Amino acid sequence: MVHTLVPSDRVETAAVYGRDGQKIGTIERLMLGKLDGTVAYAVVRCRGLLETHHYPVPWSLLKYNVARHAYEADITLDQLRSGPSELDGETFDWGDRSPAYRHPQYWTV
Amino acid sequence: MVHTLVPSDRVETAAVYGRDGQKIGTIERLMLGKLDGTVAYAVVRCRGLLETHHYPVPWSLLKYNVARHAYEADITLDQLRSGPSELDGETFDWGDRSPAYRHPQYWTV
Numbered sequence: 001m002v003h004t005l006v007p008s009d010r011v012e013t014a015a016v017y018g019r020d021g022q023k024i025g026t027i028e029r030l031m032l033g034k035l036d037g038t039v040a041y042a043v044v045r046c047r048g049l050l051e052t053h054h055y056p057v058p059w060s061l062l063k064y065n066v067a068r069h070a071y072e073a074d075i076t077l078d079q080l081r082s083g084p085s086e087l088d089g090e091t092f093d094w095g096d097r098s099p100a101y102r103h104p105q106y107w108t109v
Numbered sequence: 110m111v112h113t114l115v116p117s118d119r120v121e122t123a124a125v126y127g128r129d130g131q132k133i134g135t136i137e138r139l140m141l142g143k144l145d146g147t148v149a150y151a152v153v154r155c156r157g158l159l160e161t162h163h164y165p166v167p168w169s170l171l172k173y174n175v176a177r178h179a180y181e182a183d184i185t186l187d188q189l190r191s192g193p194s195e196l197d198g199e200t201f202d203w204g205d206r207s208p209a210y211r212h213p214q215y216w217t218v
Contacts, residue, residue: 005149008117008139030117030141037148037168039141040114059146 015070024077054086124179133186162194
């Protein structure tokens, strides 16, 4: 039997790979719509040499690869870098509901 | 500005109170639909004197009370007890997608 549900705490520690096979980072949390009960986007932590970025990735772009035990995102790290991110310690309005965060088109994939 | 999004890791530690004001327990995880990106239900841990139960509570029944820093469920502990639960350590198919788990009507509220 194939399960169609996944526990949130399992998602939160999962690795994310980009469309080009490069590792993007790990999911650190999901942002949920309080009213409609949907996953708006995942916050993906990406460690760099000097700083750590936190990128919003729409749930619809994430597909779980069972064999790999990781998510594959239909986006690349370069594309994420061209979008919004939060540097460690910076304030950032993760609760923002603007269309840019809700729709994958934002990244002009 | 009122945020309409909430981080999953904040939800996971929140307390849940029943319709009658009695504390039901705390949310330990959310079960998410892999494909549609919706929160199917929250798993609420309820410690008893002898054993701990884990009850599925539909997201639509949970409302966050900002002043209380907790969720209020439109259901009572007695109603949850009459529904499905998992005892600590027991196997239980949390990935079950049967209608009973998806629809609040299950509890004949």
